[in-house]
Amino acid sequence: MLMHVIHMGHDVFKANDKLAEKNRKKLDKYQVFSVNVMGAIGSGKTTLIEEAIKHLKEKYKIAVIAGDVIAEMDASRFRKLGVPTIPVNTGKECHLDAKLIEKALDEIDLDNTDLLIIENVGNLICPVDFKLGEHLRVVIVSVTEGDDIILKHPMIFKTAELAIINKVDIAHAVDVNAEKMRDDILSLNHDVPVILTSKHDWESLETWISFIELGLKKIQNK
Amino acid sequence: MHEFSIACEIFEQVLSTATAHGASEVKHVTLQMGRLTHTNPEQLSFCFKVLAEGGIAENADFIVEMVPPSLECECGYTGTVDEKQIRESSELKSELLAYVAAMECPICGKQAHITGGRELIVKSIEIETEKED
Numbered sequence: 001m002l003m004h005v006i007h008m009g010h011d012v013f014k015a016n017d018k019l020a021e022k023n024r025k026k027l028d029k030y031q032v033f034s035v036n037v038m039g040a041i042g043s044g045k046t047t048l049i050e051e052a053i054k055h056l057k058e059k060y061k062i063a064v065i066a067g068d069v070i071a072e073m074d075a076s077r078f079r080k081l082g083v084p085t086i087p088v089n090t091g092k093e094c095h096l097d098a099k100l101i102e103k104a105l106d107e108i109d110l111d112n113t114d115l116l117i118i119e120n121v122g123n124l125i126c127p128v129d130f131k132l133g134e135h136l137r138v139v140i141v142s143v144t145e146g147d148d149i150i151l152k153h154p155m156i157f158k159t160a161e162l163a164i165i166n167k168v169d170i171a172h173a174v175d176v177n178a179e180k181m182r183d184d185i186l187s188l189n190h191d192v193p194v195i196l197t198s199k200h201d202w203e204s205l206e207t208w209i210s211f212i213e214l215g216l217k218k219i220q221n222k
Numbered sequence: 223m224h225e226f227s228i229a230c231e232i233f234e235q236v237l238s239t240a241t242a243h244g245a246s247e248v249k250h251v252t253l254q255m256g257r258l259t260h261t262n263p264e265q266l267s268f269c270f271k272v273l274a275e276g277g278i279a280e281n282a283d284f285i286v287e288m289v290p291p292s293l294e295c296e297c298g299y300t301g302t303v304d305e306k307q308i309r310e311s312s313e314l315k316s317e318l319l320a321y322v323a324a325m326e327c328p329i330c331g332k333q334a335h336i337t338g339g340r341e342l343i344v345k346s347i348e349i350e351t352e353k354e355d
Contacts, residue, residue, distance in 0.1 A: 002351050006243055010235050010344040012228055013259070094224050125260045126224045129340070154323035155258065158336075188323045190333045 013129055019098035023105060023133025030110035033219045034118060035212060036132050038156060039140035040149075041122035044166040046074050048140060048197065049117050051205050052212055053081045060114040060216060065104045067096040067121050074119060084108065095126035098133060115216055124153040136215050140164045143171040143178055150184035157188045162195070162211055169198035225262060228342065229269030235344050236279060245349035248279035252346050256289045256339040257308070257318060263288075282347075291318070291339030295327035299334070 027034050039045045053062055064085040066075040071087035078085040086104045088096060096118065108116065118134060120127045124141075139160040141149060144167060150157055157163060163185045168178045182194045193211070197204040232253070240248050251270070255263055263286040274280050292302040303322060308314045314321060327334045 003249065003348060004243060004245075004351060005346055005348050006239055007346045008235065008239055008344045012231050012342045012344070013340065015231070093227055097227075129259055129261075129342075151320045154320040155260070158323040188320075 016098045016129075017131050019102060020131035020133040023098055023101050024135070025133075026105060026110070027116065027133060027135070028219070028222075030113065031219050031222065032110055032113050032116050033136075033212070033216045034116040034132075034134045035136045035138055035215070036118045036120060036127075036134035037138050037140065038120045038124070038127045038160075039122065039164075040124050040142070040145055043122070043140045043142040043145065044197075044199070045119050045122065045140050046077060047199055048164065048166065048205070048208060049119055050077060050081060051199065052117070052209050053078065053083055055205075055209050056115065056212065057081065057083060061112050062115045062117065063108045063113045065096075065101065065108075065116065065118045067100070067119055069093075069121065090121055093126075094121055094123055095130050096120050096132060097130045101132045114220070115212065124149070124156045128155045128159060135219065136161050136211070138162045138164065140166050141181065142167040143176040143181070144174050146174075147176045147178075147180045147184075150181055150188070154188050157185050157192070160189065160192055163189075163192050164208060165194065165196045167198060168196045168204075169200055224260075225265040226269045228261060229266055229273055232266075232344055233270060233273040233279070236282075236347055237277070240278060240347060240349050243349060244351045245278060246352050247350040248274075248282040248347055249350060250283045250285060250346075250348035251279070251344070252285045252287065252348075254287050254289050254341060254343040254345050256291070256341045257303075258291050258322060258336065258339040259342055261342060287345070289339055289341060291322045292337050293322070293325060293327075293334035294337045295330060295332055295334045297327060297330040297332065299327050299329045300337070301328070301334075302338070 037045050062083045064078045067088045071089050075085045075087035171178045195207050267284040294300045
C-alpha cells in the first residue's frame with residue numbers, strides 16, 4: 001500500500017466561467033446581444049421581459065431562453081408574443097449555468113437573432129456564482145420583497161450591471177420605501193444604474209427597454 | 223440548494239484523477255471554499271458522501287478549508303478580511319457578505335474590488351495505490 005497526495009487545483013466556478021466565455025464569444029460572433037435576467041419568484045421578470053419583447057420585436061429579431069424548475073409555463077407566455085423560446089428545465093436546480101446555456105444556444109438560429117433574453121431561475125442566491133456568457137446582468141427586485149431584501153442578498157446586487165426595483169406603484173401599500181432600496185443597492189455597487197419600474201407606468205418601462213436597445217446598438221456597431 | 227450539482231462535478235473530478243493515478247482508495251479530498259460563495263460546506267460534504275457510496279471514495283475525509291475575502295482598490299490598496307477577524311466579530315460572522323460587498327478602500331474611499339473569497343477549488347486528494355506507479 002502506498003499513499004500519494006495529488007494536487008488538483010480544479011476551480012469549479014472557474015470551469016463554469018470558461019464555458020461562459022465560450023458562449024460569449026459565440027454570441028459576439030453572431031452579434032447577438034444577450035441579457036441575463038435574475039430576480040426572485042414574483043419580482044416581475046417574466047412581465048418586464050414581455051414588455052421589452054412587445055416593444056422591440058418589430059425592430060429586432062428576439063429569442064428567449066426561459067429557465068425554471070418547470071420552464072414551459074413562462075416559455076408559452078413568450079411564444080404567444082411570437083418569439084422563438086427555448087425552455088430549459090433545471091429540474092431540482094436553482095440556477096442556470098453556462099453548460100445549460102451552451103446546449104440551448106445550439107437550438108437557436110443565431111444568424112437570425114439580434115437579442116437573446118435569458119430568464120434565470122427565480123431566486124437571489126444561486127445564480128450569483130454562475131456566469132452564463134451574457135453581455136448584461138440584470139437583477140430585478142420588487143418592493144413586495146420588503147426593503148431589507150437588498151442587504152440580505154448583497155452579492156447579486158454587487159455583481160449586477162443593471163438593477164431594477166419593480167412594482168413601485170404599490171410601495172406605499174406594502175409599507176416599503178423604494179428610495180431606501182435604491183440607496184442600499186448603490187451602497188453595495190456605486191456605479192450600477194438603478195431604475196424604478198411599474199408595469200402601469202409606460203415611461204418607466206421605456207427606460208428599461210432603452211437599456212437593452214443601447215446594448216443592441218453597441219454590439220451591432222462593433 | 224445547488225450543492226448537489228456542485229458535489230457531482232467535484233466527485234467526477236476526484237474520481238477521474240484518482241482512477242488515472244491507479245487509486246484503490248481515496249483517503250482525503252481537500253477543498254478550498256471562498257467565504258463569499260453561496261455554498262454550504264456541510265451540505266456539500268453530505269452530497270459528496272451520498273455520491274461516493276459504494277465506490278473508492280466512500281470513506282474519504284472531506285476537508286473544506288475556508289478562504290477569507292480579499293480586496294483590491296485602484297489606488298493600489300490590497301487587504302484581506304482574515305479568519306481571526308471573522309471569528310472574533312459577531313457582526314462580521316453574520317453580516318460578512320454585506321460587509322464585504324459594501325466595503326470601501328480605507329485609503330482612498332473608493333469601492334474596493336473583490337479579488338478573493340469567491341472560489342471553490344478541489345485542491346488535492348490523497349489516495350492509496352496497490353503498487354507503485
